Amino acid sequence: MRRTPHLSAASLRGRRDLAALGGRVAFLAPLAALVVFQQVVYPAPMGIVLNGALVGGRIALIALGIALVYRANRIVNFSQGDLGALPATLGVMLVVAWGWSYWLGLVAGLITAVLLGVLVESLIIRRFFEAPRLVLTVATIGLSQLLAGAGLFLPRAFGNSSFGTRLPQPFDARWVFGGTTFNANDIFTMMVVPVCLVALALFLRRSMIGVAIVAAAERSDRAFTLGIPVKRLHTVVWVVASVLAFLAMFLRAGAVGLPIGQVLAPTFLVQALAAAVFGRFEQFTTIAAAAIGLGVVDQAMTFQAGNRPSDNDAVLFGIVLLGLLVTRRAKSSSRVDSDASATWQAIRETRPVPLEMRRLPEVMAGRLGLWTLIGAFVLTLPAWLSTSRINLATIIVIFGIVAASLVVLTGWGGQVSLGHMAFVGVGAAVGGALTDRWGWDLALAGMVAGAVGAVAAVVVGYPALRRGGLTLAVSTLAFGLFASSYLLNRTIFPDQLPGRRIDRGTILGIPLASETAMFYATLAVLVLALLMVVGLRRSRTGRVLIAIRENERAVRAFGVDATRTSLASFALSGFLAAVAGSLYVHQQTGLASEPYLPQRSLELFTMVVIGGLGSLPGALLGATYVHGVDFFLPLEWQFLATGVGLLLVLLVFPAGFGGVLADLRDGALRKVAARRGLIVPSLLADVRVDEEAPDEPPDETVLTEAAERAEHTATRAEPVAAAGARRAAAGDDGRADPEPVDDTVEVRS
Template identity: 45%
Template sequence: MKIRVGLDRVSWLAWPIVLVVIQQLFFPAPAGALLAGLILGLITGLVSLGMYLVFRANRVLNFTAGELGLLPAVLAVMLIIESGLSWYLSFGIGLVAAAVLGIAVEFLIIRRFFDAPRLVVTVATIGVAQLIGVGALFLPGWWGARVQSQRIEAPFDIDFEIGSRVFNANHVIALILAPLAMIAVGLLLRTTRIGIAIRAAAELPSRAAMLGIPVKGLQSIVWSVATVLGFIALFLRAGIYGLPVGGALGLLLLLRSLAALTLGRLVHLPTIIAASLALGILQEAVVWNSGSIEAEAKMGAITGVVIVVALLLRRTRGMRAEMDTSSWQNAGDTRPIAAVYRQLPVVRIGRIVAIVAIATAFAVFPSLFGTTVVVRMGLIFLFAITFMSLGVLTGWAGQLSLGQMAFAGVGAATSAWLTQRWHWDITLATLAAGTIGALASLVVGVPALRLRGAYLAVTTLAFAITVSGYFLNPRFFDWLPTGRVERNPIFGVIDWSSSRAIYYISLIAMLLAFGAVRGIRNSRTGRVLIALRDNEAAVESYGVSPVRAKLTAFAISGFLAAFAGSLVVHHQQALVVDDAQFNLLIFSGAVIGGLGSPLGAFLGSLYFNGTFYWLQGSWRLLASGIGLLGILLVAPGGLTSLWYDLRDLTLRWFGARRGIVEGDDADDLIDTTDTDEVATGEPGRDENEIEAVTPA
C-alpha cells in the first residue's frame, strides 16, 4: 500500500520523464543546449499556464494564447527599438497593455458566448487569434518600421559560455522572471480571495453565481492574467530568439503548449509545467542534432505523436467531467421550403429561373473573364469540396476537426505520384487518392472513439502539423513529386490542359461531390450522423453504433478532402503543402460559409478565396478573423443561414399576400422529420401530408 501511494505521488512526472528519455536516447545534446532548452521550456510553461487558467475558467482551449501576448510584446519591443524608451519602462507599459487587452477581449468578445456551447467558444478563440495577429502585424507601421525580426538588448551586461553555447543577460532574465511569474500566479490562486473565488467558479460556476461570486468578472481577471503571461513569454522570447515583428507567430509554441496541457490532462498544473520544460529541452536537443530547418519539422512530428499517444493511453473515465462536450448544433444544414409554399406559382417560377440563371452563369463564366479569374474560380470549386468534407465531419457528426488540409495533402501527393510515375488516368488516380484519404482519416478517427470536443481538435491539429511538416516534406521523403505535375489527357482523349478545360472539370467535380453528399444526407446514414451530433445517447438507445457512425463520418470526410486534393495538385500543376496554420484558416472559412450544406461550402470557399485573391497582405487574415467572429455572433449557421432566413422572410411576405397567415399551415417553414427516421430508416411525413391523409 505504501509503495502504491508513493507511485501515485510521482505519477505526474511520468510523461515528462518519458520526454527526457526520448531526448537522451535519440537526441543527445551538450549541457549548453540543455540549458537553452530549459529556458525555452520556461517560455512554453508561461503560455501553457495561461491556457490552463482559461480552460479552468471557461472550459475551453484558448487557441489565441500566443497572439494575445504577441500584440503587447510587439508594442514593448517597438517602444525600445523605435522610441528609445528604457527596457524597464517598456516592459511596464507592455504589462499594463496586456492586462487591458485580456480584459477587453473577454468583455467584448468571449463574454458574448457565455451561454454558447464550448466548441463554439473554442472556434471563437481561433477568430480572436487571427484578429489579434493582424493587429500585431500592423502595429510596427505606427513607427514606420519594416523589420521582420528583432532582438532587444538586455538592461545590463552578462556573458558566459557553457560549452560552445553563449548566454547573455536575456537568458538570465528568463531564468529568473519566468519562475517568478509562475510562482506569483500560484500564490494568487492559493492565498488570495480572488484566487479562491476563481477556483470555486471554475469547479461549479452555477453554484458560485448563486453564492454571489461574480463569475463573469472573475473570467475577465483570468483572461487578463493569461494575456500577461503570454506577454512575458514573448517579451522574453524577443530578447533570446527575436520576435517576429511583421511576421507570424509559428505554431510550434502553440503545439508545445497544447502537448503540455494534454499530458497534464488539462487540469494537473505540475505535470503541465514539467512537460513544458521537458518539451523545451527536447526541441533544443533536436535543433542541436538536426539544424533549425529540419528541427522544426521533426519537432512538430514528435510532438504530434506524443499528443496522440497520450490521448489514446489515458483513461476515458472522468474525461466528460474535464470537458464540456456540447455538440455543434448551430451547423447551417439545408432547410427545404415547406410544401405549402412550393405550390405558389411565384415560388415555382422563381426556382426554375434561379436554376437556369445559375447554370447559365457557370456555363458562360470562362467566356466573360480572363484566364486568371477563370483559374481562380476553378480553385474555388475545388475548395468547396474540401469545405463540404468539413461539413460532413463537423457540421453533421459534430466532430471538431482542425486538420482537414492534411487529408487533402495526402490525396494530392498520392494522385500526383500515380499520374506522374505510373501514368494512371486522373479518374483512377483520384479514386485511389480518395481511398487513401479515407484510410488516413480512419486512423485519425480512432481517437474519436474515446475523445470528443476540443480533445479531438488537438488531435487533428497535431496530425496536420505532423503530416505537413514531416510526412509530406521532400527533405525526408524523396518519393514526393517536386516537379511540374502534367495534366495527361483524361481516358487518353480528353485534353484538359487549358484554363477553360480545368474550370469545367473543377465545376463537374464539385457538382458530383455535392450530389453525392446530398444523397448521403437524405439517406439513413446522413440522418444518423445528424442525430449523433445532437444526442449521442439517444442514437445509441435506438441500437445504432456511435462507433460505426463516427468512423463513417471520418471516412466520408477524408475521401472528399483527398478527392479535392487530387484535383487541386493537377489544377496548380505542383504539389504545394501549406503549413498547419492554413488548417485554421480553412476551418474559419467553412464556419463562415455554413457547415452542413453544399451551399454553405460554396459560399465559404467563395468568401475564403475571394478575400485571399482580392485583399492584399494581412487584410486577408483580418477578413477571416472578423468574418468568423461576426458570423458566430450574428448567425452561427453561417452565410447560408442568413440566406435561408432572408428566403423565409420573402416566402412569408408572398404567402401573406395570398392569404397564408403565420400560424396556419405554414407555421414552420422547415421540415423537421429526421427524429423518427433515425431508428426506422423510413422517411417521415410533414404536417401537411398528415393532414391530407387524416379523415375529417
C-alpha cells in the same frame, strides 16, 4: 484454511501516505516519460536538456493561458500567442527603437497586456457570451489575425520594420552548465517561469477571485444564481492569460528574437495545445510538466548532427498520437469533457422545406427557378469572365469540395479538424505523382488519392476518438504541421513527389490544358461530391452521425457503434479532401508546400464557419468570401481584413451565410403559408386566438367539439405510434417512412 495477514495501523497509514504521494507526483508522468524518451533516442548533454526546459517553460505559459481560458469560456483560444505578442512587440520596440531600458520596456508591455486583456474580453469575447462555443472559438482565430496584423503595422509607427535580433541583456551575467552557455536572458527566464507557475497556483487556490474563477468554471449557471459576477471573472481570466502570454513572448524575444508577421510559429502552437490536451485542459501541473518535456525533446533533437526542422515536426506528431493512444478517456468524465457535447447543441442546421409545402405549385416553381438561375449563372461563367477570373472560380469550386468535406466532419460529426489542408496535401501529392510520373488519367488518380486520404483521416482520427473532446483539433493540427514540413518536403522525398511543374493531363480522356476545361471538370466533381454528402445526410448513417454529435452517451446506450460511424465520417471527409487536392495540384500545375501550411487549415476552418456549419450552400458561400478576399485585396491588407471581416460576419450573422439563406427561404415560405391560410408548425407560423372574456362561460357546443377532435386525434395517432415502435424494434433505418400525417390546419373565417 488460508488466513488473511493482519496489517497494523502503521502499515495502513504508510500505504495511504504512499498513495497520496503517488497522486501528488502523478503530474510528473508526462515529463518523466518524455525525458526518458529523449535520453534513449536523442541523447544530449545536460546543458541542452536545461535549455529545452527553458523553452518548455515558455511553452507552459502559453499552454496554461489556453487552459485557463478554456475552463472559463469553454473555448480553445487560438489567439493566445498573439495576445501576448502585441504588447511584447511594443515593449521590444520601446527598448530597440527608442532606447528605453529593459525594465521599462517590460513594465510598459505588462501594462499594455493588462489593458489588452480587458479590451479583448469586454469588446469582443463578451459579444459572443451566448453564442455557440465553436463560433467563439473561431472568433479567436479572427482575433489572432487581427492582433497579428496590428503587430505587423506597429513597428512602422516607430520608423523601424525589422527588429528580429534579440533583446539586450537585462543585467550582466553568464553561466556555463553542461557545455552550454546561458546568458542573462536565460537566467531571467529561469527565475520568471517558476515564479509565474507558483503565483498562478496560489492565485487559483488561495485568493477569493481565484476560487470564484474555479467555481464559476465548474458550474457557470449555478454561479449566476448565486450572484457571482461571472462576466467580471471572465475579464480577470483574460487579463491573466494575456499577462502569461506577454511574459512568454517577451522572454522568447530575449532568447531567439521576435520576428514580424509570424510571431507564434506553428510548432510553438502545436506544442502548447498538445500540453493542454495531455492535461485535459484542467490539470495545470500536468500541462506545465508536459510542456517542459516537449521543449526538452525538441531541443535535444535540434542538437543532433544532421537534424532537420521537419524531423522535429514528425516526432512531435508521433508524440501527440502516442499520447492520445496511451491516455484514454477518463472513466468519470470531468465537467470540461462533459461540456464538449454542449458545444454543438446550439449549432444551427438548415431544415428542409416542410413536407406539407413541398408540393405547392409556387414552392415547386420557386425551387425550380432558383436552381435554374444558379445553374445558368455557374455554367456560363467562362463565357463572360477573363482567364484570371476563371482561374479564381476554379479555385473556389475546388475549395467548395473541401468545405463540403469539413461540413461532414465538423458540422455533422461534431469533430473539430484544424489540419484539414493536410489531407488536401496528401491527395495533391498522390494524385500529382500518379499523373506526372506514371501517366495515369486524373479520374483514376483522383480515386486512388481519395482512398489514401480516407486512410490518413482514419489513422489521425482514431486516437482522438479514444480521448474525446477537442483532441482531434490538436491531432489534425499536428498532422498538418507534419504533412507540410515532412511529407511534402522534396529534400526528403525527391523521387516520390510530383514535380514543381506538371501537365494537367486528362480526365476521362478529356484534355485539361485550358482554364475552361479545368473549370468544368472541377464543377462536375463538386456536383458528385455534393450528391454524396446529401445522400449521406439522408441515410441512417447521417442520422446517427447527428445523434452522436448531440449526445454520444445516449447513442451508445442504444447499442449503436458510435466509433465506427464517426470513423466513417472521417473516411468520407478525408476522401473528399484528398480528391480536391488531386484537382488542386493540377489546377496549380505543380506541388508546393505553402498552400498546405497549418495556417491555411485555420483559414479553411474559418471559411466553413463563416458559411455556416451544417449548411452546404453556406459552405460554398464561405469559400467564395474567403478566396474572394484573398484575390481582390492587396497582400499587405489580407492578413488584417480577414480577421476583421471574420469578426464582423460572426457578430452580425452568428449562424453564418447559410443561416441567412435559411431565414430568407423560411420568410418566403411563411408568406406562402399565410396567403393560403396554412399553419405550418415547423415554420413557427402560429396564429393568435383571442381568449374569451373571463366572465362569459364557454360554449358547451365548443367544448363538446373540442373533446371529439381530441379523441379522434388520439385514436388516429395510436396506430402510427405502434408502427413507429415496431420499426424501431426491428432496426428499420427509416428509409421507407409510413405515410405522414398531415398536420396542416386550414384556417376558416
